[in-house]
Amino acid sequence: MPTQDHMKQTLRTYIDAINAGDAAAISGLYAEDAVVEDPVGNPPMTGRAAIEEFYTNAIAAGTKIALDGPIRGSYGDRAAMAFTVEVSGMRIRGIDVMTFDDDGKITQMQAHWGPDDIET
Template sequence: MPTQEEMKAALQGYVDGFNAGDPAAVAALFADDAVVEDPVGHPRIAGRAAIDEFYANAVAGGAKLSLDGPIRGSHGDRAAMAFTVEVPAMGMRIRAIDVMTFGPDGKIVKMEAHWGPDDIEQ
């Protein structure tokens, strides 16, 4: 199981990769058989090719992430972060909490994005 420091570093790498406009850096944090549910309640995105495409589209939209507080660990294989997504092209802001589950190799195996209609500002 990855350490708290490794999981927190991966989540910081997620934010940094997004903000650098580097979807490959973000997707590289995920296991080949990972699952992304963004937001929770929408169809899941599964597998390397689908995850690569998802992040390529997300980053191409010009979205930027800013943490709303420290990245949080757990006593297990999960870490979470509260953050705000700014999408200037759409004049939109989304407040989200992502919970990532990690595999033994430190790669993300599951990502759950928690945000709903009330968390979007136009």
């Protein structure tokens, strides 16, 4: 199981890579067969190639992300963070939960935000 420090650092790296516009750095945080649900309730994206495409599009749209508070760990393989995304004139308030494998890669990302969490 990855350490708390590893999981939290991965989430910080994730944020920095989005803001730096580096989709390859983001997809490299994921396991090859990872699953991303962003947002939860939409069809999931599976595999590093699909995931990198998702972030490439998000970055092309100008996505910037900021933490709303400290990243949380767990007594297991998960870490979570509350954040605000600014993209395309919208402000989206979300909470991501990421699950890690023993190699420290993200196997699952679930983004919790809904229609009422978007301000235009």
